[in-house]
Amino acid sequence: MTGSRVTNGCMAMLTAVAMASTAVSAADDSRPTVPGGVYDKPHLDDTQERGTVVGGYIDHELFWNDERKTFDQHRFIPFIHGTVSDRVHVAAEIEFEHGGNVGGDGEVKLEFATMDITFSEAVNYRGGVILSPLGRFNLIHDSPLNDLSNRPLVNREIIPTTLSEAGMGLYGVVYPNDSALLGYEIYVVNGFNEAAATSLRSGRGSQKDDNNDEKSIVGRVNYSPVLGLDLGVSGHLGAYDDAGRERLTIVAIDASWNRGPWDARGEFATASVDAVPADSRSGYYGQLGYHFLPGAIDIFPNSVFTVSARYDFIDLDTRDETRYTFGLNFRPEEDTVMKLDYEVWDNDDDKTGVVLSVASYF
Numbered sequence: 001m002t003g004s005r006v007t008n009g010c011m012a013m014l015t016a017v018a019m020a021s022t023a024v025s026a027a028d029d030s031r032p033t034v035p036g037g038v039y040d041k042p043h044l045d046d047t048q049e050r051g052t053v054v055g056g057y058i059d060h061e062l063f064w065n066d067e068r069k070t071f072d073q074h075r076f077i078p079f080i081h082g083t084v085s086d087r088v089h090v091a092a093e094i095e096f097e098h099g100g101n102v103g104g105d106g107e108v109k110l111e112f113a114t115m116d117i118t119f120s121e122a123v124n125y126r127g128g129v130i131l132s133p134l135g136r137f138n139l140i141h142d143s144p145l146n147d148l149s150n151r152p153l154v155n156r157e158i159i160p161t162t163l164s165e166a167g168m169g170l171y172g173v174v175y176p177n178d179s180a181l182l183g184y185e186i187y188v189v190n191g192f193n194e195a196a197a198t199s200l201r202s203g204r205g206s207q208k209d210d211n212n213d214e215k216s217i218v219g220r221v222n223y224s225p226v227l228g229l230d231l232g233v234s235g236h237l238g239a240y241d242d243a244g245r246e247r248l249t250i251v252a253i254d255a256s257w258n259r260g261p262w263d264a265r266g267e268f269a270t271a272s273v274d275a276v277p278a279d280s281r282s283g284y285y286g287q288l289g290y291h292f293l294p295g296a297i298d299i300f301p302n303s304v305f306t307v308s309a310r311y312d313f314i315d316l317d318t319r320d321e322t323r324y325t326f327g328l329n330f331r332p333e334e335d336t337v338m339k340l341d342y343e344v345w346d347n348d349d350d351k352t353g354v355v356l357s358v359a360s361y362f
Helices: 002-007
Strands: 051-065 069-085 088-097 107-120 123-131 164-174 181-189 216-224 229-239 247-259 262-273 280-292 304-315 320-333 336-345 353-361
Touching: 107 164, 123 181, 164 216
Parallel strands: none
Antiparallel strands: 051 069, 051 353, 069 088, 088 107, 107 123, 123 164, 164 181, 181 216, 216 229, 229 247, 247 262, 262 280, 280 304, 304 320, 320 336, 336 353
């Protein structure tokens, strides 16, 4: 529930490293640049001076529709955060998906692994396997943060979340005035490969070798004029084919807002892929949530209920998809959630059905 994390301030995180990915304003030390981002996790403690801490999250789902009736141990995600000094930090996330690589059924991968060096609040170096700042959702994709079980369609097919890329670059934050925050991230990365011609999700590039001699650039700028409102624009540009001649361009805009029990968010992205018939792809989503009955259950004094609705649309040039999702969830604690969603798909009745899931940080 990212809205709650903003309004309640979540917690103070890693005082020095939080300068950008979760930068903290001197005027409001509870305000991260990206609530729920790399350094805004429940297991982190701002009293940590040196050493390594471990945390993570888990999610588990039951799908019940005409296409699938199954349990899915979707993710088990350990986080590792190391404080080398107040200006040098290492962070990593390891993903065990669908039970891990058991009989080829799941996978184990490095979601991100970065080394950050802080020169000033406005200038920080980051290198490694980077969680690409393409859209806002890719930065806050953790299941316990989100009020609905499945990720938006645009963040599967246009911005292939989770998008992680090998590279290096800079990030930082400045404060135009006492109430505003301006953050940025920009990196040079390996980029996508030739499979992007048919599927951007399949075209996510290697973390070991670039398939061409050209490099891609990915970056995002976000502006928060006041606490509770965040606006972002991001882009990804580079060659994707083996010869390094054909370009792939992805542009995204995002917005999030929360006030009291209400929160809203949305994202739009469009992709242009050179030299293929389906050269233009786009999508967007809009989501509204309302949080109610805080602390209504005596044995869970920090509990809250949430109702949510989301509209998803993607146009892949060769086909389009529309999905409506209605959800009710219960959080016994802010970082633990039980979700019940009903999804309605246009022109695909087999996918219409119920998703029951649980997720928690630890």
